[in-house]
Amino acid sequence: MSTNPDATSDDFPWARDWPEITDPRVRAAFARVPREEFVDPALRKWADRDAPLPIGEGQTISQPFVVALMTQALQLQPGHKVLEIGTGSGFQTAILCELTATPEGVPGETVYSIERFPSLAARAREVLHRLGYRPHLAVGDGAAGWPEAAPFDAIIVTAAAAYLPRPLWEQLADGGRMVIPLGARYEQTLWLLRKEGERMHRQWLGPVRFVPLVSPILRDPAMRVEMSNG
Template sequence: MTSPASESPPPLNGRSFAVLRELMVERQIAARGVHDPRVLAAMRKVPREAFLPEPMRDLAYEDAPVPIAGEQTMSQPYIVALMAEALLLQGGDNVLEIGAGSGYAAAVLGEIAGHVATVERIAALAEAAAAKLAGLGYRNVEVHQGDGSRGWPPDAPYDAIVVAAAGPQVPDSLKAQLKIGGRLVMPVGADQHAQQLLRLTRLGDADFKHDRLGDVRFVPLLGAEGWQQAEPAGRTTRENR
């Protein structure tokens, strides 16, 4: 866990970002059934507004995705919290995130885990996320640019892997990089526009328990072990970063 440098954001409509953050946790997250104290504490601490451009910061605590660069979005807070809770982190874990996006979800994971490796396909997003995380003091989060469908072998095996994009199946490379007893959370579906959020628990070399966590909608996981290309724009909205 890190102790990021605190920011002092200006009031928003008479309420500080800190107040809006607390309301977000209470009304959008805890009220929907996320109860892991580590996750709730992380969501209360990470300054979501700091991961958005200045003109977009007034949208930081809305119950909805917020657009960022690269035609992507930072996903709604509930989705970030739901996926973090589904990883069943104990504190001090070695975690892999696929799809760094703005870096916000990696910061939330960094508040709980011992080490987070996050891989982003879009170079400009990876660079911006790395700079923001470093500026906020997250020394235990490393951002890498590359094909996330292949994971990040140098830091494997992982206690937990979270994939912030949807594939037609869970990549074999990610399964192989998960520890025995580790958990992998990822949206999976044959349709790029609708998926099931799955949690895989590795029980043995080739033995996995599958839990279905609900219907979701994520952008496609592009790469060697994901989709080869995105379907035409117009229906897909990134729900997870």
């Protein structure tokens, strides 16, 4: 499953710097997934820094703390079906695979991830498969989601949208949780959204800065969901 299956929840570079990350399963997942495998070889000496790094195509591998914060908010359990928008390097994808894996299943079999850059998707697939993860990967428009596999117990969006894309909200299962950065290019807020019937419950998680979610869907006002707090 990973290169360090016996790692403990404190066996990673940022363990003492993350008092906010209290879920032992999330911490253990970070201990098991080697971040250095997901960055360019020339940048591996910086892989243990709690900072974003470039991965090509103008994209980045996110700051590990932000990855942990978003992941913890989803409250993932084994067997949960999760959709990731923005595969990027595949590091976040691997964390999702760890947390949704079941003892009898293949790590990643309930994880779906969409990337708009074919080169990044190909690289992520190679690394993930080499480490033993088998998520469902696709190249496409992340704002459209993955309707064939919906509904999802959790959706995580790793690019900032000006608006909440309607297809993603509609593909979230009743009782599901979505983490998404919303806002303009330099003024974004990370939100946890919970779906209960027709109601939306939202929780502010903090200011963030992500690369933009690029999609023609967001140009159509009918494809936007108004933020509410039921």
